[in-house]
Each structure stands twice: as structure tokens, then as C-alpha cells.
Amino acid sequence: MFNKNGKDDSDYNIKNIEFIKQSSEVVGSLIEKEYLRQKNNIELIASENYSSEAVLAACGSCLSWKYAEGYPEFERKTGNRGRYYGGTDFVDEIEEYCCDKWKEVFNTDYHVNVQPHSGSQANFSAYKVAAMPGDTVLSFSLDNGGHLTHGSSVNFSGKLYNMVFYGVDDNGFIDMDDVRRKAEEYKPKLIVAGASAYSRIIDFELFGKIAKDVGAMFMVDMAHIAGLIAAGCHPSPFGHADLITTTTHKTLRGPRGGLIFSKPELAKKVDSAVFPYAQGGPLEHIIAGKAICAEEALTDDYKAYIKQVVKNSKAFCDEFIKLGYKIVTGGTDNHLFMIDLSSFDFSGRDLQNELDKIGITLNKNMIPNDKKTPKETSGVRIGTAPMTTRGYLEDDFVAVARKIDEKIKEMSK
Numbered sequence: 363m364f365n366k367n368g369k370d371d372s373d374y375n376i377k378n379i380e381f382i383k384q385s386s387e388v389v390g391s392l393i394e395k396e397y398l399r400q401k402n403n404i405e406l407i408a409s410e411n412y413s414s415e416a417v418l419a420a421c422g423s424c425l426s427w428k429y430a431e432g433y434p435e436f437e438r439k440t441g442n443r444g445r446y447y448g449g450t451d452f453v454d455e456i457e458e459y460c461c462d463k464w465k466e467v468f469n470t471d472y473h474v475n476v477q478p479h480s481g482s483q484a485n486f487s488a489y490k491v492a493a494m495p496g497d498t499v500l501s502f503s504l505d506n507g508g509h510l511t512h513g514s515s516v517n518f519s520g521k522l523y524n525m526v527f528y529g530v531d532d533n534g535f536i537d538m539d540d541v542r543r544k545a546e547e548y549k550p551k552l553i554v555a556g557a558s559a560y561s562r563i564i565d566f567e568l569f570g571k572i573a574k575d576v577g578a579m580f581m582v583d584m585a586h587i588a589g590l591i592a593a594g595c596h597p598s599p600f601g602h603a604d605l606i607t608t609t610t611h612k613t614l615r616g617p618r619g620g621l622i623f624s625k626p627e628l629a630k631k632v633d634s635a636v637f638p639y640a641q642g643g644p645l646e647h648i649i650a651g652k653a654i655c656a657e658e659a660l661t662d663d664y665k666a667y668i669k670q671v672v673k674n675s676k677a678f679c680d681e682f683i684k685l686g687y688k689i690v691t692g693g694t695d696n697h698l699f700m701i702d703l704s705s706f707d708f709s710g711r712d713l714q715n716e717l718d719k720i721g722i723t724l725n726k727n728m729i730p731n732d733k734k735t736p737k738e739t740s741g742v743r744i745g746t747a748p749m750t751t752r753g754y755l756e757d758d759f760v761a762v763a764r765k766i767d768e769k770i771k772e773m774s775k
């Protein structure tokens with residue numbers, strides 16, 4: 363892994379790149395450039411992280427060659443495995459082990475499906491379990507912090523379902539009165555909680571109660587905060603939600619992919635909504651990476667890492683506040699926060715581009731009631747998960763805040 367000064371204490375990537383270059387100079391050289399960028403830049407994208415080399419190696423292993431449509435479960439009636447291919451003994455064991463480990467991570471007896479290729483595909487399948495096309499779904503609006511798959515008109519969610527949205531209050535906090543009002547008015551089949559750009563604790567218990575009161579199913583997309591939940595740094599949705607989806611590559615620091623947890627009685631529906639409804643063969647190499655990620659998430663080191671991610675986020679955010687910046691919601695409880703740039707005469711995109719030039723990587727982001735387009739935006743989103751993996755502490759982030767402040771002052775001249 364890279365340290366905070368960009369030194370790599372493993373030769374894993376270098377060796378891989380040399381190997382790839384023997385076959386393709388073009389691809390090998392481009393991967394090398396990206397490797398150097400990731401190693402030398404200050405990475406502040408809230409949805410990214412650096413997984414372990416063990417995760418990378420599993421994802422690049424011979425499991426990539428194996429087809430295993432179906433599930434590893436033993437079928438009592440036939441005495442066969444529930445796979446459509448032979449030769450699955452070992453991937454079956456890996457997938458079962460992966461499922462067991464993820465239940466351990468979240469200390470749950472919920473069913474888990476580890477096959478979704480991504481967070482979006484996990485959501486696609488989870489919606490299928492709870493709602494039919496045309497049914498009403500209540501979720502967090504994209505421009506207030508939700509994700510594309512929470513009902514954007516250009517996404518399957520907005521096209522297949524009748525989406526209605528709750529938003530944030532004047533201080534940028536999720537407006538739970540709005541959630542209840544809309545739930546009672548629209549009687550949705552499904553209520554979705556979870557976000558891509560929200561820096562505060564989400565009250566899953568209250569969401570669950572509202573869903574129950576109106577007879578809706580409740581789904582939590584915990585993609586961003588799954589690592590915090592695993593480490594006990596954010597209240598858990600388990601016990602409150604019927605369906606829980608996540609990615610494994612953000613705060614969980616694993617391979618790119620998705621997971622779906624569900625109440626046990628929904629297990630069959632979830633499994634068929636993943637395969638054969640949404641996907642074909644599972645990516646067993648990624649599932650092996652997810653198993654290693656779960657093992658890592660169970661360690662004390664990982665829990666200490668997540669605690670540091672949150673401490674770093676607060677220190678970073680506080681420094682921006684001291685420097686006079688407006689932060690959406692006025693602070694953070696998790697791994698990210700957003701700077702409101704609406705009082706400046708440049709956009710989030712401008713700041714993202716200028717910071718790129720000095721080796722600081724973050725992303726432009728809409729803020730609540732943004733007057734600019736999603737391509738331009740009046741905000742930037744900042745996360746501490748990747749640089750904390752590289753050993754950054756509070757002071758390191760304070761120094762980065764000052765660098766960003768210098769750039770903003772230069773841009774404001």
C-alpha cells in the first residue's frame with residue numbers, strides 16, 4: 363500500500379504492470395500512469411478507496427475464468443448444487459464463505475446475496491423485490507444528496523417506477539417530517555434511504571417506523587457508510603430495513619461490487635432478482651475479493667481505521683469552517699462533507715479542474731437547491747477514506763484544507 367508520501371511498500375502493482383507491458387505496451391503504460399497518479403495525488407473522492415493487494419490479487423486470479431450461473435446452495439430435492447455449470451466445488455465454497463463472513467461483519471441473520479456486479483445492479487434487483495414497474499417509490503432526491511439509482515429520470519429507477527422524493531430542511535438535514543408527509547400522501551410500495559452526498563447520521567429506525575405505518579417496504583442503500591456501520595460508527599439499518607444494499611469499494615475498502623442483504627423471508631425473491639433477472643454468471647473472482655474484504659472488515663485494525671476516517675473528516679471540515687467556508691449542514695458525522703461554493707463566482711467544476719492541476723483529486727457535487735447544472739455544480743464533495751488508508755491524520759488534512767483555501771483565494775482574485 364502507498365504511504366502518505368506516495369511510497370509503495372509492495373511491488374504488487376509494479377510487477378503486474380511489467381507483466382502487462384510484455385503483452386501490451388499501450389495498456390501497461392496507461393495503467394502505469396494511473397498507478398503513479400493514484401500514488402502521488404491527494405485522493406479526496408468520497409466514493410473511492412485503496413483496497414489491499416490481497417483483494418486486488420483475488421480479483422485478478424484464475425477465478426475470473428470460471429462460469430457458475432446459479433447459487434451454491436444444496437438442493438434437497440435433487441441432491442445437486444443450484445448451479446448451471448460443472449466444476450463449481452471450489453467457487454461454491456468461496457461464495458458460501460463470503461456470505462458467512464458478511465453476515466459476521468454486520469452481526470446479522472439477514473440473508474445475503476454477494477453476486478451483484480455493482481451498487482447500481484444491487485439496487486436494480488432490490489427494487490424488483492419490493493415494487494412492480496409503475497408502483498410508487500419514495501426516495502431521497504438526487505440534488506439533495508441521493509444517488510442516480512434513487513429515482514433519477516435518466517436511470518432505470520426513474521423510468522420504471524413512479525418516483526416521489528423527500529428532501530432536506532433549511533439546514534441541509536434530511537427532513538423527516540417531509541418523509542412522513544410524503545409517505546402518508548403517496549402510500550409508496552417502497553421507501554428508500556441512503557445517500558451519495560450526505561454528511562449526517564441517517565435515522566434508519568424512524569424511516570423503518572414510517573414505512574411500517576404506511577405499509578411500505580423499507581430499503582437502505584448504505585453504499586457510502588457501510589464501513590462506518592460495520593465498525594459501529596453509524597447506527598445500523600439491520601433490524602429496521604427489509605432490504606439493504608451496498609457497494610464494497612467505498613468505506614468498506616474492498617473490490618468494486620455490490621451486496622444485497624434482506625430479511626430471511628425475502629431470500630428467494632432477492633436471489634432470483636439478481637440471477638436470472640438482472641445478471642448472468644457471477645464474478646467469482648470479485649466474490650473472492652469481497653470475502654477477503656469482509657475478513658479485513660472484521661479486524662480491530664479496520665475498526666481503528668474507520669474511527670480515524672471519521673475523526674479526520676471532522677478535523678478537515680472544521681478547518682474549512684475556521685477558514686470561513688460554508689459547509690452543507692454546517693459539519694459532518696461521517697467520512698465526507700460538502701463545501702457550498704454558491705457565493706463564489708466559479709463553479710464546483712472549476713475548482714475540481716484547478717485542484718486536479720496541483721494533484722488534489724475531488725469531485726464537483728450538487729448542493730441542496732443548486733442553481734447550477736449537475737455538470738457544473740455549486741459545490742464539491744470531499745471524503746477522507748482513501749487518504750486515511752494511506753496514513754493521513756488530522757494535521758495532514760488540516761494542511762490540505764489550507765492548500766485548497768490558497769487555490770480558492772487565487773481563483774477568487
Ligand SMILES: Cc1ncc(COP(=O)(O)O)c(C=O)c1O
Pocket residue numbers: 409479480481482483485509511556557558583584585586609619620
Ligand atoms: C449511495 C450509492 N448507491 C449506489 C451507488 C452505485 O454504485 P456503483 O457505481 O457500483 O454502481 C453509489 C455510487 O457512488 C452510491 O453512492
